[in-house]
Amino acid sequence: MASQVVNQRELQRLETRRTLAEHALRLFSANGFDETTVEEIASAAGVSQRTFFLHFPTKAAAAFPDHEERVQDFRNNLGDGRAVGNPLLHLCEVMSSGLDTDSPMRRTRYRLLAQVSALRDEDSRTDRDYEEVVAAYLIQSWGDSIEARVRAHAIANAALGVCRASLIGWGDEGIDPRRVCFEILHRMLGSPFDGPLQSMQSMQ
């Protein structure tokens, strides 16, 4: 019995956060993003407005409540850049397979994303965290240099752009984001950077 009680406070905190995010997404979908006030979200979740900002830095961030964990998962899945035979192929695989199409909440999110520009802003913002992870991974596998850093960030940006478009295509047009994402990523990054990878290392 005691095993259930891990941490009362932590449980309550997570519950509040979950409830806030749930009501936020519901209200954004039902009434629109701009038409929904933080006050509304908070009182729908039964807490004060001040509490909302204890959990999320911005109104839009409530639409991406699991962001930090997802970035961490992604980092773990990517692993060490030096430990992989073909880093770019590995990147294609991890990125496309990481597109979570399981929960209906995510679908709602990306459907919204295609319409609400404030949420695309937030999405771009969250992408920057992924960009850092991908860039760090690539620099790790290529070795550090100015050129490598720029290339790493360029490829990270490009790959994230493909993921974003795939997810919006999923929310908007119903395509299979994993398949499309992998296909395009693989074509972009697979062979083209395969042979010339040496020329890239020679630039250090």
Add this chain to the structure above:
Amino acid sequence: MASQVVNQRELQRLETRRTLAEHALRLFSANGFDETTVEEIASAAGVSQRTFFLHFPTKAAAAFPDHEERVQDFRNNLGDGRAVGNPLLHLCEVMSSGLDTDSPMRRTRYRLLAQVSALRDEDSRTDRDYEEVVAAYLIQSWGDSIEARVRAHAIANAALGVCRASLIGWGDEGIDPRRVCFEILHRMLGSPFDGPLQSMQSMQ
């Protein structure tokens, strides 16, 4: 003599806009983005705060005053997607050569961009306009279908990501953005999408 007087009002309007943008960038650089209020920018430019918002929709937009014209120029340079032999190669050329490294103001902008997250948000926002232009161009040359739309947006996103990273690499590390951008874009989009372009059309 009369030839000089094209339009008094238009001239004044552009002058106000230019002055606002100039002071905005100056104050952002000197004191930081968050530390600068719209009121400060406006009074530095000798106009009211209300006038600022007559010229720019947001505080951050003042850092990108020539955005609309640049998008229009880009659209013109890209031309008709059906009129070009190799649309993707043409895209690589137009995108990388469009990176304007002439004015010192642009350099300041991208140096700022690497640091101020609110400006990167604005940059992502402006990129969406370019995304539409690129996507429209690609759809025009490939023909329209769900797959083509998703692919077009994916490639547009990816290419813009490369441009963004190149420009930040310029502001931040001093690399030549045109060379780096073209090199990476060409590798990503040149040959890989060259042969298999047929398979893409077969998906319609």
Add this chain to the structure above:
DNA sequence: GGACTCGGTGCACTCACTGCAGTTAATACC
């Protein structure tokens, strides 16, 4: 059981941004 921590609250504040009702000067029209 007392000290402490921490999630949540209320309040007052700043600041970006908007709607509206002006004013003034350039321009178009006759």
Add this chain to the structure above:
DNA sequence: GGTATTAACTGCAGTGAGTGCACCGAGTCC
């Protein structure tokens, strides 16, 4: 040349996001 119109700009009052601060009260630690 005089008049009507337009459009850049202004002032003001308002909304709503986000913050700093002092505080409460329940869970937690020893």
